[in-house]
Amino acid sequence: MSEPLYTLKCGKAGCFYPEYERKADLKDQTHYCPGCGHGITHKLMAEAIDELGIQDRVILVSPVGCSVFLYYYFDVGNVQVAHGRASAVATALKRARPEAIVISYQGDGDLAAIGSAEILHSANRGENITVLFVNNGIYGMTGGQMAPTTPVGAKTTTTPRGRNVWNDGYPLHISEVLSSLEGPSFIERVALGNPKQILQAKKAIRKALEAQIKGLGFSLVEVLSPCPTIWKMDPVEAQRYVREEMTRIYPLGAKRDRLAEAAPRPLPEAPPPLEEIPRLLKIDTRPSPPSARHLEGLEDRIKIAGFGGQGVLLLGQLIAEAGMDDGLEVSWLPSYGPEMRSGTSNCHVRLASKPVDSPLVTRPNILLAMNEPSLRKFLPDVADGGLVLYNGQHVPEDCHRPGVRVLAMPFAEMADSIGSAKAGNIVMLGALMALHPVLPDEKIDGALKRLVKTERWLELDRAAFACGKNAALELESCHA
Amino acid sequence: MMTVEAPPKVDKGRVAINREICKGCGLCVEACALHVLALSHEINRFGYHPAVYQGHGCNGCALCFYACPEPAALEVYKLEA
Ligand SMILES: Cc1ncc(C[n+]2csc(CCOP(=O)(O)OP(=O)(O)O)c2C)c(N)n1
Ligand code: SF4
Ligand code: SF4
Ligand code: SF4
Numbered sequence: 001m002s003e004p005l006y007t008l009k010c011g012k013a014g015c016f017y018p019e020y021e022r023k024a025d026l027k028d029q030t031h032y033c034p035g036c037g038h039g040i041t042h043k044l045m046a047e048a049i050d051e052l053g054i055q056d057r058v059i060l061v062s063p064v065g066c067s068v069f070l071y072y073y074f075d076v077g078n079v080q081v082a083h084g085r086a087s088a089v090a091t092a093l094k095r096a097r098p099e100a101i102v103i104s105y106q107g108d109g110d111l112a113a114i115g116s117a118e119i120l121h122s123a124n125r126g127e128n129i130t131v132l133f134v135n136n137g138i139y140g141m142t143g144g145q146m147a148p149t150t151p152v153g154a155k156t157t158t159t160p161r162g163r164n165v166w167n168d169g170y171p172l173h174i175s176e177v178l179s180s181l182e183g184p185s186f187i188e189r190v191a192l193g194n195p196k197q198i199l200q201a202k203k204a205i206r207k208a209l210e211a212q213i214k215g216l217g218f219s220l221v222e223v224l225s226p227c228p229t230i231w232k233m234d235p236v237e238a239q240r241y242v243r244e245e246m247t248r249i250y251p252l253g254a255k256r257d258r259l260a261e262a263a264p265r266p267l268p269e270a271p272p273p274l275e276e277i278p279r280l281l282k283i284d285t286r287p288s289p290p291s292a293r294h295l296e297g298l299e300d301r302i303k304i305a306g307f308g309g310q311g312v313l314l315l316g317q318l319i320a321e322a323g324m325d326d327g328l329e330v331s332w333l334p335s336y337g338p339e340m341r342s343g344t345s346n347c348h349v350r351l352a353s354k355p356v357d358s359p360l361v362t363r364p365n366i367l368l369a370m371n372e373p374s375l376r377k378f379l380p381d382v383a384d385g386g387l388v389l390y391n392g393q394h395v396p397e398d399c400h401r402p403g404v405r406v407l408a409m410p411f412a413e414m415a416d417s418i419g420s421a422k423a424g425n426i427v428m429l430g431a432l433m434a435l436h437p438v439l440p441d442e443k444i445d446g447a448l449k450r451l452v453k454t455e456r457w458l459e460l461d462r463a464a465f466a467c468g469k470n471a472a473l474e475l476e477s478c479h480a
Numbered sequence: 481m482m483t484v485e486a487p488p489k490v491d492k493g494r495v496a497i498n499r500e501i502c503k504g505c506g507l508c509v510e511a512c513a514l515h516v517l518a519l520s521h522e523i524n525r526f527g528y529h530p531a532v533y534q535g536h537g538c539n540g541c542a543l544c545f546y547a548c549p550e551p552a553a554l555e556v557y558k559l560e561a
Contacts, residue, residue, distance in 0.1 A: 004490045006557035010545040016552075028501050028552055034528065035505035039549025046551065073551070195511045195543035202546070228505075235505035 013046035015055045015075055022072045031069055035235020037192045037225025037242075038067050041134055044198070045103070046074070048206040052213065057101045059093050061086045063115075065107035066140040084115025087122035090129040095268045101212055102129045108149040109139040112172050116148070119178070126183030126217035128265055130208045133174060133220055136227035137246065144230040148172040151249055171249055175222045179255035185216035187256040191224035193243025197252075207259060215264035224250055298328065298353045298438060301361045303378055305346035306370025306391070308336060310412075311425030314451065315368065316347035318429060321447040322439045323351040331359035344374065351438065366436065368428055370411075375399055379406070387436060389428055407435070409471065415464050423457075423464035430468025434476065441465075493540020494557040495533045502553040504528030508544035517544060 019027040032039045049055055055076055062070035064083035071078035077100065081089045090104035104122075111119050111133050122129065138156060139145040146156040146163055149171050153162040175189045186208050190201035201223055208219035224246040226238035233241060278285045302319065306312045313334045320332035329352045336345035348361035362381065367388040369375035375390050376399065382388060384403040391411045400406055409431060412424035426448075433439060444465065452458045495517070497508075502524065508531050509517045516537040519529045531554070540558040548554045 005560040006494050007560055009493075009540060009556045009558040010542045011555040012552040028498070029503070029550060032549060034503035034549075035507055036549055039551070040546070043546075043549070043551055195546050198546045235507055236510050239507060239510070 013043065013050050015046050015049045015058075016042075016073055017075045020072045022069060030073060032066065033227075033229040035226060035228040035238055036066070037136060037223065037227070038134060040192050040198060041132060041201075041223050041225060042070070042073060044202045044205050045105075045132060047202060048209055049074075049076070051206065052209055054101045054209070054213070057099065059090075059097065059100045059102050061090045061093070061102065061104045063104075063106045063110040064141070065110045067105060067107060067134065068141070070105055084110050084113070085118055086110065086115065087127070087129065087131055088118040090131075091122055091125070091127045094127060094129050096271070098128075098267050101209065103209075104129055104131045106131065106133055107140065108133070108135040108137065108147045108174075109142075109145075112148040112174050116172075119174070120181075123178045123218050123220070124181045124183045126185070126265065128212055128215055128217050129219075130212045131218075131220040132205065132208075133222045134225045135174070135222055135246075135250070136225045136230075137171075138227055138230050140227050140230050149174070149250075151245065173250065175220070175250075175255045178220060184218040184220065184256050185258045185262045186211040186219040186254075187222075188220075188254040189222040189224065189250055189252050191242050191247050191252055192226060193224070193239055193247065197243065200252075204254075207257075211259055211262075214259075215267075216258065216262040217265050222250070224252075296353055298351060300349075300351040300366060300436075300438065301364045301383075302349040302351070302366040302368065303346060303361050303364035303381070304349065304368040304370075305344065305374035305378055308343045308345045309422075310370040311422065312345050312370060313347050315425040315429055316349045317451060318426075318444065318447045319349050319351065319439070321450065322443040325446050326439055326443045328352060329355050331356045333359040333361075346374065346378075366432070368432065370424070370428070372396065379404075389431060389435075391424060391428065407431075407475075409468075409475075411468065414467055414471065418463050418467055419460045423460050426461045426464035427468035427471075430465040430470075431472035432468075433465075434469045434472035490559065491536055491538050491540075492559050493538040493542075494559075495538050495544060496555045496557065497531050497533060498553055499524050499530035499532070500526075501550055502528065502530035503550060504530055505549065506531070507547040507549065508554055511543045511547035513541075513543070514539060 030039050059077035060074050062080040063086045071080055086104040086106045090102045094102040135149050137149045138147055144156050145158040150163050155162050175187050179187050188204040190204045191197045204221045208221045211219040224242050226242050228235045228238035231238050304312050304316045316332050320330040323330040331350045333348040350356045363383050365383045365386045367378050367382050370391045382404050386404045388406040390408045392408045393410055395406050395408045411427040412421045415421050415423040415427045448461055452461055506519055514537055516534050517531050520532045524530050542556040545556045
């Protein structure tokens with residue numbers, strides 16, 4: 001009699017990597033504790049992927065939590081994301097690659113605590129993604145802190161006397177909350193409490209993926225899952241706890257199922273081709289001409305400060321843009337209060353021959369102070385050997401500093417005499433370029449042409465620049 | 481009197497457990513209604529008592545497979561029809 005023939009019915013799913021490369025002695029094993037529900041959920045997800053024949057299309061988003069290493073196991077597209085952000089990243093992936101099947105795998109700390117905003121809005125927008133929500137009622141990875149899903153009375157490291165509803169609120173029923181929204185097409189809660197429940201979980205996961213494949217919109221399966229380690233139970237006891245206790249708190253079943261009647265969502269509009277983007281954003285992509293002069297070792301740290309409305313930010317922008325056009329490395333960082341006019345504002349500008357490390361200017365070598373409070377506030381920060389231009393008749397008695405050149409000129413009044421006090425900032429720019437000539441006039445003029453919108457103001461600013469420059473040159477020649 | 485040996489009863493299924501991958505959680509043992517699985521007294525290289533099949537009596541229902549959290553610890557085979 002011939003040997004009876006047996007064929008493999010159930011084994012390691014095809015979309016798992018043949019070997020896991022995280023650690024040499026864990027190449028055949030997951031990193032999960034014995035009896036952990038993540039392993040079972042992985043197997044169910046893997047089988048559904050294989051059965052639906054979508055391995056080549058799946059992009060799996062790994063969360064933060066015990067399942068952070070998901071990407072070591074699944075031979076699919078993988079992205080690992082910041083805590084709680086999985087469904088937001090899944091949204092982006094799906095919109096950028098509508099043909100992909102995007103699965104956001106998240107724990108209950110990840111999804112129901114730090115990521116509660118992301119999941120709510122992804123569901124409400126009906127994003128065509130599938131979320132596998134593994135609810136073990138605890139933060140596993142970090143050692144057992146209370147999650148929003150923790151049962152009332154459960155002792156955790158953050159509820160040592162047991163979860164108390166008056167202090168900690170009630171277990172959050174994510175599936176029910178999300179089912180109150182219009183967006184989702186499929187939501188079901190399942191459990192891993194015995195093989196029968198596990199087989200039902202498998203069906204639900206498959207259905208959720210089918211909803212996405214059909215383009216019906218947001219689908220989610222909440223999996224009540226054992227965490228024997230943190231629950232301090234052996235695996236069989238933890239499984240019983242899921243079956244008997246968790247399912248009492250969290251009723252099983254489909255909460256939303258529109259698979260039969262929902263119409264596919266329209267595909268997102270195709271994005272514009274990459275080449276089009278600079279034009280759409282009105283960005284000038286012409287390469288800036290190489291610097292005519294070689295400003296080897298230039299390292300200007302400029303602080304410009306004044307009242308809102310004095311053109312402080314525009315002045316900084318002009319310097320930065322002219323520098324950029326001249327082939328320098330530049331940065332411009334505005335800093336202002338919520339008010340549009342009055343209030344104070346300042347900006348940080350860096351001009352350098354080498355790449356700028358930080359846009360912050362804490363120790364300026366140039367201070368442009370449009371008013372006295374700004375002079376007083378920032379003068380102590382100016383580096384030795386620095387230059388300070390102050391918008392005033394004279395430097396206040398107590399604002400002289402050895403080793404720092406502080407010059408007062410009535411920039412606003414000078415501007416007023418040629419047309420408008422508002423051009424005081426440009427008069428100041430002219431003076432700066434006379435005393436510290438690091439940028440060619442034509443680059444400043446180019447930046448002015450770009451940033452000043454009306455012809456009248458452009459003419460006034462050109463005159464203001466010349467006025468400031470000449471006045472400062474005259475001052476220098478008197479000194480000389 | 482002539483006696484005819486009854487043909488040996490052929491099991492409908494078979495289960496294979498990789499003792500080095502198994503973590504000894506016992507969920508497969510719990511899942512098997514026919515009680516043909518048990519945890520071994522021996523320990524594997526990670527210090528777990530792996531599950532073992534008693535060698536006969538499996539009907540290939542695969543409930544143990546679905547209960548098992550380790551993707552490659554346990555395989556179920558079915559008798560060819
Ligand atoms: C921004 C941020 N905050 C906090 C943490 C710490 N942290 C890591 S995992 C985790 C909770 C994980 O719990 P859950 O999502 O339930 O997953 P489990 O480990 O139970 O599978 C927290 C709070 C972090 N990594 N990043
Ligand atoms: S701590 Fe809990 S959730 Fe994390 S691997 Fe262990 S059993 Fe699983
Ligand atoms: S396949 Fe069924 S009968 Fe065979 S060992 Fe597994 S649970 Fe028991
Ligand atoms: S369920 Fe899997 S890991 Fe657990 S004892 Fe059985 S074979 Fe081993």
